[in-house]
Amino acid sequence: MLSAYIIHLLILIGIYLILCLSLQLALGYTGLLNLGHIAFYAIGAYTSALLTLNGVPFIVSFLMAGIVSALFGYLLAFPTNKLKGDYLALATLGFTFVIYAIALNWTDLTNGALGLAGIPKPDLGILQIKSNASYLFFVSIIAVFSYAIINKIVKSPFGKVLEAIRDDELAVRTLGKNTFKIKSYSLAVSAFFAGIAGSLYAHYISFIDPSSFGFMQIIPILSIVIIGGIASLKGTVLATIVLVLLPEPLRFIGFSSSVVGPVRQIIYALVLLLILMYRPKGFYGKVSLE
Amino acid sequence: MIKIKNLQSGYNKSQVIKEIDMSFAAGEITAIIGPNGAGKSTLLKSIFNLCDINSGKIFFKDKNIKKLPTYDLINFGISYVPQGRQVFTNMTVKENLEMGAFVFKEKELINKNIEDIYRKFPILKQKQNQNAATLSGGQQQMLAIARSLIQNPELLLLDEPSLGLSPKMMKEVFAKIVEINKRGVTVILVEQNAKQAVEIADKTYILENGTVALVGGKEILKSKKIKDIYFGGV
Numbered sequence: 001m002l003s004a005y006i007i008h009l010l011i012l013i014g015i016y017l018i019l020c021l022s023l024q025l026a027l028g029y030t031g032l033l034n035l036g037h038i039a040f041y042a043i044g045a046y047t048s049a050l051l052t053l054n055g056v057p058f059i060v061s062f063l064m065a066g067i068v069s070a071l072f073g074y075l076l077a078f079p080t081n082k083l084k085g086d087y088l089a090l091a092t093l094g095f096t097f098v099i100y101a102i103a104l105n106w107t108d109l110t111n112g113a114l115g116l117a118g119i120p121k122p123d124l125g126i127l128q129i130k131s132n133a134s135y136l137f138f139v140s141i142i143a144v145f146s147y148a149i150i151n152k153i154v155k156s157p158f159g160k161v162l163e164a165i166r167d168d169e170l171a172v173r174t175l176g177k178n179t180f181k182i183k184s185y186s187l188a189v190s191a192f193f194a195g196i197a198g199s200l201y202a203h204y205i206s207f208i209d210p211s212s213f214g215f216m217q218i219i220p221i222l223s224i225v226i227i228g229g230i231a232s233l234k235g236t237v238l239a240t241i242v243l244v245l246l247p248e249p250l251r252f253i254g255f256s257s258s259v260v261g262p263v264r265q266i267i268y269a270l271v272l273l274l275i276l277m278y279r280p281k282g283f284y285g286k287v288s289l290e
Numbered sequence: 291m292i293k294i295k296n297l298q299s300g301y302n303k304s305q306v307i308k309e310i311d312m313s314f315a316a317g318e319i320t321a322i323i324g325p326n327g328a329g330k331s332t333l334l335k336s337i338f339n340l341c342d343i344n345s346g347k348i349f350f351k352d353k354n355i356k357k358l359p360t361y362d363l364i365n366f367g368i369s370y371v372p373q374g375r376q377v378f379t380n381m382t383v384k385e386n387l388e389m390g391a392f393v394f395k396e397k398e399l400i401n402k403n404i405e406d407i408y409r410k411f412p413i414l415k416q417k418q419n420q421n422a423a424t425l426s427g428g429q430q431q432m433l434a435i436a437r438s439l440i441q442n443p444e445l446l447l448l449d450e451p452s453l454g455l456s457p458k459m460m461k462e463v464f465a466k467i468v469e470i471n472k473r474g475v476t477v478i479l480v481e482q483n484a485k486q487a488v489e490i491a492d493k494t495y496i497l498e499n500g501t502v503a504l505v506g507g508k509e510i511l512k513s514k515k516i517k518d519i520y521f522g523g524v
Contacts, residue, residue, distance in 0.1 A: 161389070161392065164378050167381075168378060170340075171377075171378065173360050175364070175392075175438075176362075176363070176441065179361075
């Protein structure tokens with residue numbers, strides 16, 4: 001039997017994998033430097049938690065987490081349509097601050113800094129997921145499903161157009177494509193999967209508060225996408241496993257929990273720096289990060 | 291086929307094209323030449339709705355297309371090859387062509403059109419699985435033109451297709467433009483290489499400071515005006 005600790009790590013890998021694969025779709029394939037991805041994760045987590053805490057069945061809450069996040073993703077495309085690179089990064093980062101501020105200050109809805117506690121484990125009607133082992137099974141199914149869908153999208157003609165937009169948006173426009181619509185769809189699908197990852201996180205940890213969704217949380221996600229390689233799903237899987245497991249030995253060398261967090265960020269930053277210096281395309285990237 | 295009336299266009303508040311009237315006949319090659327900054331590329335971008343049109347009208351087959359979005363113009367039979375080729379260098383030759391062909395929904399039609407293109411551009415068939423970045427400048431230009439032709443346009447807008455090409459390659463590209471025109475495609479050709487462009491064109495416009503300085507046939511090369519514009523009257 002797998003130990004509780006290993007199961008916990010595998011669940012985290014599953015949730016991070018969905019989150020990173022979805023960012024890969026927007027950033028790696030479409031070229032949208034979206035630093036607001038954590039906001040979609042937060043929207044999904046809060047939507048799912050609030051709905052189930054108010055008696056809505058888990059499966060509905062879970063799907064709504066994805067749908068509401070996707071809607072925000074689609075809407076975010078409107079004000080950011082003409083922005084590229086650093087400007088888009090700043091605008092989407094601003095979106096993270098807005099969502100964070102709402103989570104913190106709209107206390108009637110989100111319970112503010114006190115957060116939402118007692119988020120129930122998923123109840124799928126015929127199947128109740130009570131143990132972590134069964135939760136791991138559920139997360140694995142969702143992660144495999146997410147990989148399959150995103151893989152199908154990026155291999156399709158639509159996926160090729162996404163890559164073409166990343167490489168040269170003007171050229172794509174001259175070929176008769178409505179690039180704004182295509183980018184909006186990409187952002188919406190990306191946000192959908194971030195939303196369901198947020199739901200999985202909320203129902204696993206059973207407590208969420210705004211601190212789980214601060215802008216610093218984008219660092220590990222972004223690191224995984226870059227280290228895995230731009231426009232590589234295989235690389236994203238490998239990088240997720242490596243980067244979730246990499247800081248774990250810190251737990252066994254006696255660091256206090258207040259130190260583990262910052263050291264984890266330092267490790268991510270160092271790995272990212274080394275990768276950018278010696279392997280700019282990451283593990284399996286098709287294009288360099290420019 | 292295409293008529294431009296009182297066109298004023300540019301980028302934001304900067305006006306590049308100043309009150310231009312032009313007409314382009316179906317089945318002809320029309321060259322647009324002039325010094326840098328004359329507004330040649332902006333004129334093509336105006337037709338393809340890639341810049342800001344402040345006033346005026348653009349008629350394509352008697353329909354005002356001024357406010358049509360770029361992605362709709364393809365359906366009207368207009369294709370545009372931008373300056374600098376802009377092929378997708380992370381994709382193969384075939385994938386680049388597929389990008390142009392995705393306006394068609396059926397896979398069979400996409401493949402048929404790509405096969406048609408291979409017959410017209412045999413070099414692209416030879417290199418279909420090669421990355422576009424590995425093609426020479428001339429081959430990349432051929433690919434950019436082929437990618438636009440795959441949409442079966444009636445009107446092809448070409449922005450400086452000879453840019454950065456060797457004289458031999460330039461000759462091949464111009465020969466290909468004539469061949470495309472002979473198949474019934476109307477061509478508007480913006481060029482810095484005035485002599486080559488005028489030689490293959492049925493009609494030539496010379497632009498200067500966003501206005502039409504002169505219009506004529508092949509004799510335009512001998513005009514005093516062209517010497518004034520290009521050589522300052524020397």
